[in-house]
Amino acid sequence: MQTQQSAAAQREEVTTFRAHQQGAGAAAAILPKADVTLHPFLTVASEQPTREQIVDPEVEMINPADWDVVCDVRTPDEFEEDRILGAVNTPVLSNEQRAQIGTIYKQTGQHEAKRLGAALISRNIADILLEHFQQHGKQLKVLVYCWRGGERSQSLAHVLSRVGWQVAIIKRGYMGYRNQVRRCMEVLGRFQYHVIGGATGSGKGKLLDCLRYQGGQVVDLEVAADHRGSILGDHPTRLQPPQKMFESKLLHQMRGFSVDRPVFIESESSLVGRRQVPAAMWKAMQAAAQVTELEVPLHSRVAWLRHNYSYFEDEHKDVLMRKLDALTKTSGKKVVSEWRKLAEQSKWDDFVAAMLHEHYDIVYARAQLKYLTPSSSQEKANQPANASNHSTAKTGDGESLDGCHQEKGVGSQELDDNDISQTASLSLTADHDAAEQHTSSADDATVEAAGALSHLFGGPRQKLMQQVNSKQAESTLRWHRAPVDDINDEIYSALAMKLLKEYDPTALQTL
Template identity: 35%
Template sequence: MYRDITLNDLLEQKKREPHTTIDVRSPSEFKESTIPGSINIPVFTDEERAEIGTLYKQVSKDVATKRGLEIFSAKLPTFIEEFKHIDTSMTVFCWRGGMRSKTAATVLDLMGIHANRLSGGIRTYRQWIVKELESATFKPDLFVLNGYTGSGKTILLHKLAKDGYPVIDLENLAGHRGSIFGQIGLEPNNQKKFDSLLLHEIEKVNDRPFVFIEGESKRIGKVLVHPFLYDKKENGVQIFIHLPVEERVKIILDDYDPKTSPDKFIDAFKMIKKRIHVPIANEIEIALDENNFNEAVKLLLEHYYDPRYKYSTTNEQREKNKIIQANTIDDAYGQLIELIKTF
């Protein structure tokens, strides 16, 4: 017989041994937010869930339940087979620890596959996340990477992480690069998913003496950075990366790859066009229409992003500022490593 476990039990078990959490909600629910590291083996697809929900509201609970059993019975062999490939202990969960996770755990038990069921479901987990973030403190000192748009701050974070330095990549957690073009090629996360991922990352680095982070604003795409972390960032050691505009254009083009989605770039540009001096805006529009992204990006940097960045950094704590003047991103990384040795 399967066993109901509390969230605390689950978190402790995940610390002790490899343990797989399985979200049995629909794919769209899983995409919206889940327990980090979970896999999705849904009892119902989005369409099936919608059908059952309609029957529940418009006909009756009994009719909806009967239809749900019909749908699930037809997919049982495939459902069970997916669990057979999991080689660790496991816990299934749904939204409130209700029928979907109960059905999944019961069927698995009948097939000789043991799985715990999370009591209270992901709703309990979300309540825990909110409570933890409300009382959170961030212990490490922060090295904050700043610079004009295209200065390779995210690239530097990735290089640092690869070399074993502690890093929190807020843009990655948000699924957004922070600018009006920031979601192109990405899938922006909502606040619930961001919060879960952020707390998970904080737990990994909170005992380190320092952490690298990018100098983000309070809002990144759809999400807000929590005050305890934002305030810590504002008071951290501010490192400013300066690269030639040509190098920055190259970094942006490599990152965004605008040729794969030119229409999205044009749509994003239209949102800021009125903020740019008309003759320059017309030049940018012509460049975009001609797929001359090199020229369009260069004009956007010089006439839109750079002036805005200068304004936003005038009130920084200048006594903490450290400047890295480099010709390439590799040069900047080398100087960054030498710089942190002095702390």
């Protein structure tokens, strides 16, 4: 199943990449145009490559859109861990063959390993040519890379160039590309982030989609992390991408972004599932001069969540039950037992409403209150220099993320899964959800149906919500409420248009 999913994901990735090359769809609108240089995420090589040209990631940004085909000749295992988005896996050695060559190299010698490696690579290159290149004409630009820009990439590049195609190799291979990604992650704080908040089930992701479709600069952390940002956020049949792949996806999303325009991003904690939001981005999100808080009726939130988590209601109900048990420490056995009973009886509206009121909204409100009550040192750090005019702020004459090429090594380090699991998370959204701000008559009916929830509207819960509302009003952040009647295309498209007109009118000029 994992192999089938990986193949499907690669097909989808390549399809998206090709759609961008053709300028098709909303995705293409946010990716860089050739020969346009606004900052390093859009910096591309304008020169035509010659045979077996060397592309140096220390000098120029690697942009897959500049190439007709990007070949990752590493093994499938290496490819799955991380890659240039849009690359096709054309391994010159399989996982098993590479391990075999390594063993021979250590136990027998270099000559014997090269002799067998040459035979295996030659045979595999023949298969690669038949499978991936028979449909191409004379004009073709191909970028090739392996782990360190050595024998594996050179072997395929040489054959392709002899056919007559224009071929380039990435200097230092994947390692060179990875260093470029790391440097870019370190300077994400230069962007102006407009945070989209809202209670769990408010359709924040849908609003981001509408903003992107209408030309806005959008980062979707949950898409990049393949996680919906809560205890129930991971998909029952898919693993999250590794941290390195998560960062590659962020870079891919942000190609073509201008630092002179806002970047719309959903409120998240510093961890999306087990994937760490880059520190520079996270710090800038907390200092955001603009926060738009969606306010959606409870019955609409319940319906939206049921639609998006429908797999928990049937084939993956057992997974849901295990996840609920994990909440016993924080919510108590009695509360979790009530949730389990509602789920077992398939009272799904009641179950979702109970989860929202007894867990998600309360946890978020507490974290939001903490976020809105910074210490004196935090308050100073959270003051954006351009708070008075967020939508038109500049970063200085000619300033851009081109500096990421010169800033390598500054505070950069790789994080593995063990490191990430131990990383502290100061949450803007705590479990990536937001506090409910109002309750309609339809909401009251939904809550009553959930049973035994009326106490949540008074006492500590009500005081907590009042504190959050008060702190929002006092906050130095420019906090905007965005009440909507329902979650649908018409309402959210209109809201996206309103936000763009007010904060990013340049986006509308690109439509």
